[in-house]
Amino acid sequence: MRSAILGARNLTGCEHRLALDFTVEQERDAAETAEANRRIDAAQAHRRAVIDRIRGFQCGRAGAAVVIEAPDHRGRVAATQEAMSAGVEWILNATLPTDYDRGRRGHSEVLLRVGDGYLPIIVVNHRVTTTVAQPREGEIPTLQTSPMFGWHPEPDATRAFRSQRRDVMRLAHLAAMLDDLGQLNVPREECVGGLIGLDADCMVVVPLGEGTEDYDESFARRLAIAKGQIPTQSRKVSECRSCHWWPRCEAELIERRDVSLVVGGNQGAVLRDAGITTVDQLANYRGLAPVDWTGAIAFNDTIVSAKCWVRDIPLVRRLERPRVQRADIEVDVDMESYSERGAYMWGTLLTDNTDAARPVVYRPFVTWEPLPTTDEGRSFAEFWSWLMDERAAAHAAGKTFAAYCYSQHAENRWLRGSADRFAGMPGIPSRQTIDTFIASREWVDIFEAVGSNFICPKGKGLKRIAPVAGFGWRDSEASGEASMEWYAAAVALDGAARDETQRDRLLMYNEDDVQATKVLREWMASDDVLALPFAPDLLAENLPG
Structure with missing residues (x-):
């Protein structure tokens, strides 16, 4: 039987990735994607900063805190014990x-002694709470938080928990290990x-x-998968985008013509239960949808996608004439962010x-101070003021x-988040002002328009x-993933080598994104879009007769 030792990373996500990670010795060290490496580096830098901060809180108390700094794993374990x-x-x-007996390994950014044992505390590089703008009077908070300098949990009515399964499972994993050592509090x-x-x-x-x-x-279950006791098979899931095994899995899926190439998640499972396992079977399907069919994607849409x-058809019209909202004054907006910062x-x-005669002008509002920075509030305020000025001028001139x-x-998240985080700074709108604008007909999502008009x-x-x-x-290298690398170099983030030429590259990338939205909208409103196939015509091929 194959031995397996699971860490926190192995506890969530794709089961087939887990199986592959433990399959062949020389393949276990398969290179991570550039995006994965960027996230790992950013997370490590954040953890180091938080550990330094906690140590600073305890610096006046001799012996209260110790940082495990041994260079190798054995030394770190010995020092921790x-x-x-x-x-x-x-x-x-x-x-x-x-x-080795139970198949567990783990590390914790903090072990805090409470009572007669320890509780685990982990540091993650994403936001774990959201601000509650207006706590309801008399409502008892369900979330508890503690200050960073000591363990003093209290109900917190100002925040709501943004729970992620991977975080909870890692903490549970560490609690199990501490319990096995007799060190859980x-x-x-x-x-x-x-x-x-x-x-x-x-x-x-x-x-x-x-x-x-x-x-x-x-x-x-996951230990059994890692040991090869439970078989797995490749399926296309959202995780595939950042997985180093994707080229291998994609080749297998294409060879099998697997239905997950066009239908994923629970809907893919429903199709497989109904005996529809290949794209070709779905494309040629005649009859009603499977009785268990649920979800946001209509069954007929999956048939069209399979066809x-x-x-090799890239896009299909849902409507005979696609519709998109237009206006006299149109402003395309694209936001660039760096992870959660x-x-x-x-x-x-x-x-x-x-x-x-009025030129079409690209205007960026930007900060080149490394995130997080209060200068982000300054650039956001300038953007918002400009946008509202153009809106007011249009209204004053009787234009839409x-x-x-x-x-x-993404834009809504940072519109709201900027209003919350920089409240009180000059030019920063209130959260209510932002929410009112987002709910108006003057804020238009072309992504939603694409979904309404096309398959x-x-x-x-x-x-x-x-x-x-x-x-x-x-x-030619433009992508959200690549822009993260460009930004890190542009501002020398977390010790990256400074390369200010990447600022021009980011500006060009952002300008192309807003230009792309404009071109797409205008194309959707033109006669050129009528050259696309029409979904009812494709579905008619499957009707009896």
Whole structure:
């Protein structure tokens, strides 16, 4: 039987990736994607900063905190065990001994002594709470937080927990390991963990006791997968985009013509249960949808997507004449952010459809101070003031106005987040002002318009759809992933080598994104779009007769 030792990373995500990671020795060290490496580097830098901050809180208390700094794993384990035996209150950068019998390994950014044992506290590079703008009077908060300098949990009515399964499972994993060592401060059924997010302004109390059974079952299944006792098979899932195994899996899926290439998630499972396992079977399907069919994607849309995959059709009209909202004054908006740290650029492109002589001008509002920075608030305020001034001028001239983005989820997040984080700074709008604008007809999501007007078998991303309308990016390497690398170099983030030429590259990339949205919208409103196949015509091929 193959041996397997699972760490926190192995507890969530694609089961087939887990199986592949443990399949062949020489393949276990398969290179991560550039995006994955960027995230790893950013997370490590954030953890180091938080550990230094916690150590600073305890610097006036001799022996209260120790940082485990041994260069190798064995040394870190020995130092951690020595600190636990000595009852050190704050053990930072702790590494627990590998449990070869149970198949567990783990490390915790913080082990905090509470009572007669330790509770685990982990540091993650994403936000773990959201601000509650207006707590309801008399409502008892369900979330507890503690200040960073000591374990003092109290109900917190100002925040809501942004729970992620991977964080909870890692804490549960560490609690199980501490329990096996006899070092957990309370029985597992009663234990909690601590979670420090990107803002690092508190420790979130995460109850773990009720999830003990879930963790144990998940761990047992994943350990069996790693040992080769439970077979897995490649399926296309959202995780594939950043997985180093994707080229291998994609080749297998294409060879099998697997239905997950066009239908994923629970809907793909429903198709397989109904005996529809290949794209070809779905493309030629005649009859009603499977009885268990649920979800946002209509069954007929999956048939059309399968036909498109077979025939290499990039886009299909839902409507005989696609519809998209237009205005006299149109402003395309594209925001650039870096992970969870903030939004460093708001790019705009204004088009006056009532005055052909007025130039179409790209205007970026940007900070080149490394995120996070209060200068982000300054650039956001300038963007918002400019946008509202153009809106007011249009209204005053009796003209219609619309601002456009592509997939408002990201823009809305940073519109609201900027209003919350920089409240009180000059030019920063209130959260209510932002919400009112987002809810208005003058804020238009072209991504949603694409979904309403077209079936998109290869995805609805801007870089998938805009080329169909004839737009191309000037930089052949342009992508969201690449822009992260460019930004890190542009501002020398986290010790990266400074390369200010990457600032020009980011500006060109952002300008192309707003240009792409404009070109796509205008194409959707033109007669050229009628050259696309019409979905009812494709579905008619499957009707009896």
